[in-house]
Amino acid sequence: MRPREVVSESPKDRTLQTKPKGLKTATPKAKHENGFSMWVIGRKRNPEILSILRDSRDEHPWAAYLFHQSSPTLISPNVPNSKCRLEPVPFDDCIIDRFFYVYRDSSQEHLAGGGITTRICWDGRPETLPPGWQGAVKSSFLDSRASDRPVNTLVPLLAFTASRFRRQNASSAVLNAMCRSGQEQGFRYAIIPALPPLQFTREYAGIAMEELAKLRRQDGQPLDHWIRVHLKKGAEIIGYCEHSHRFALSLNDFRANISSTPILQSGYHVVESDRDVVLRLSRETAWQRIYADLEREIVSFDWGCVWVRYDLEKLSFD
Numbered sequence: 001m002r003p004r005e006v007v008s009e010s011p012k013d014r015t016l017q018t019k020p021k022g023l024k025t026a027t028p029k030a031k032h033e034n035g036f037s038m039w040v041i042g043r044k045r046n047p048e049i050l051s052i053l054r055d056s057r058d059e060h061p062w063a064a065y066l067f068h069q070s071s072p073t074l075i076s077p078n079v080p081n082s083k084c085r086l087e088p089v090p091f092d093d094c095i096i097d098r099f100f101y102v103y104r105d106s107s108q109e110h111l112a113g114g115g116i117t118t119r120i121c122w123d124g125r126p127e128t129l130p131p132g133w134q135g136a137v138k139s140s141f142l143d144s145r146a147s148d149r150p151v152n153t154l155v156p157l158l159a160f161t162a163s164r165f166r167r168q169n170a171s172s173a174v175l176n177a178m179c180r181s182g183q184e185q186g187f188r189y190a191i192i193p194a195l196p197p198l199q200f201t202r203e204y205a206g207i208a209m210e211e212l213a214k215l216r217r218q219d220g221q222p223l224d225h226w227i228r229v230h231l232k233k234g235a236e237i238i239g240y241c242e243h244s245h246r247f248a249l250s251l252n253d254f255r256a257n258i259s260s261t262p263i264l265q266s267g268y269h270v271v272e273s274d275r276d277v278v279l280r281l282s283r284e285t286a287w288q289r290i291y292a293d294l295e296r297e298i299v300s301f302d303w304g305c306v307w308v309r310y311d312l313e314k315l316s317f318d
């Protein structure tokens with residue numbers, strides 16, 4: 001059985017219901033059968049979406065959590081030209097869609113998961129992929145303003161599942177809703193700069209993305225659970241970017257916002273990112289390979305991505 005999905009443009013309009021069709025291998029577990037719904041606020045800039053949420057806080061008490069999330073930290077995506085970005089990341093000026101996968105129990109609504117999509121103009125060739133997540137955000141911003149670059153490709157920028165709903169296929173429900181929205185817009189592809197959580201483990205911090213994507217469990221499935229989700233659902237890997245998110249910041253900002261690990265000499269180090277709240281990583285996935293230049297008091301580090309592509313024409317909805 002699949003969760004009931006409700007798709008609406010506004011919190012007041014909860015009438016437009018779509019029957020969940022589900023992607024190829026996505027069969028959410030029975031736990032999702034009751035009480036779950038999908039709320040989509042589409043084609044707006046992030047500040048407008050936050051304002052809609054602010055206005056509906058009584059109906060959606062979980063929105064408080066999102067406001068906490070969206071208060072800028074040094075490495076928040078919506079801080080263009082912040083002290084640690086090497087170039088502007090115009091996230092707040094992009095047209096995006098936000099997906100909220102909510103669960104209603106007898107007393108109130110909870111946020112089970114969600115995500116963000118945007119759209120770009122892309123010719124379908126792996127060679128012309130934008131440089132990772134930051135590149136996709138920049139393309140989205142520029143393409144939405146260029147009359148000769150009609151947007152034709154969905155780019156999911158984020159998917160998350162709240163801690164208590166993890167390991168129950170919630171991310172699959174979110175990806176389904178995203179892909180369905182791409183189909184409804186007539187797009188051929190959804191391409192995702194997937195951020196493999198394994199790169200944030202102590203063992204694999206700093207590993208090349210192509211190498212990481214090749215790691216397998218005993219059953220032959222990808223070791224990284226986020227890559228595994230995509231491949232199981234029918235996506236294919238079409239590229240890698242080692243600097244999907246790229247950061248450079250002063251040593252002081254690094255110590256205050258990223259890690260308390262003492263850095264005693266210049267060079268590469270694997271540190272525990274115990275002060276980074278952006279991804280709300282667990283203790284197992286809170287490691288980061290950084291480069292420190294103590295003479296200039298600068299730290300830089302990158303997050304890599306594995307580009308996966310969903311062919312929206314070929315996805316078999318049952």
Ligand SMILES: CC(C)(COP(=O)(O)OP(=O)(O)OC[C@H]1O[C@@H](n2cnc3c(N)ncnc32)[C@H](O)[C@@H]1OP(=O)(O)O)[C@@H](O)C(=O)NCCC(=O)NCCS
Nearest residue numbers: 158159160161166167168169170171172195225226228229
């Ligand atoms: C990645 C994420 C969205 C997966 O969400 P989810 O709803 O728990 O995923 P699923 O229930 O579909 O689980 C898929 C697989 O991942 C495994 N898994 C889920 N969370 C895991 C974790 N923290 N560590 C290891 N494996 C995990 C599940 O056991 C399942 O494994 P299986 O293929 O053997 O069945 C979630 O862990 C998350 O929100 N992480 C933080 C944000 C993030 O990294 N997002 C992705 C980059 S944008």
